[in-house]
Amino acid sequence: MALSKARGHTILAFDFGTRWIGVAVGDTETRLANPLGMFEASKRKRSIAEIEALVREWKPQRLLVGLPLGQDGTEHDMARRAKRFARQLEAHFRLPVDLADERLSSAAAEAILRETGRGGREHKHAAHALAAQIILQGHLDESPRR
Numbered sequence: 001m002a003l004s005k006a007r008g009h010t011i012l013a014f015d016f017g018t019r020w021i022g023v024a025v026g027d028t029e030t031r032l033a034n035p036l037g038m039f040e041a042s043k044r045k046r047s048i049a050e051i052e053a054l055v056r057e058w059k060p061q062r063l064l065v066g067l068p069l070g071q072d073g074t075e076h077d078m079a080r081r082a083k084r085f086a087r088q089l090e091a092h093f094r095l096p097v098d099l100a101d102e103r104l105s106s107a108a109a110e111a112i113l114r115e116t117g118r119g120g121r122e123h124k125h126a127a128h129a130l131a132a133q134i135i136l137q138g139h140l141d142e143s144p145r146r
Contacts, residue, residue, distance in 0.1 A: 011062050012036075
């Protein structure tokens with residue numbers, strides 16, 4: 001079943017990592033997030049091409065990047081890298097980019113995969129898209145209805 005492009009505002013979300021970037025799509029009308037997949041982060045030109053294809057397909061009104069904070073809320077190196085990635089997206093696509101606290105999203109994604117019998121190394125890649133979905137769903141759940 002294909003995901004519908006509903007009338008609300010479409011949001012593309014990214015679970016930023018140094019090796020992989022997970023992607024999810026959601027809509028402010030349905031208030032549901034769905035995992036889309038992931039791509040390799042280490043090749044910048046290829047990453048931008050992947051995101052350009054997603055932007056063309058989904059025509060989002062905004063983007064969301066997970067911000068990996070420490071358990072005490074402090075920023076560390078990955079948070080700075082995620083912020084830089086968000087700035088690059090904003091400059092390249094001329095779309096508003098929000099940051100969302102992503103603490104424990106990857107751990108939650110891996111737990112969900114284990115609970116559904118898809119844990120372990122062979123399903124590790126699925127965790128990136130699922131983490132992006134968790135980040136976006138949290139954002140949609142916390143956002144006021146439009």
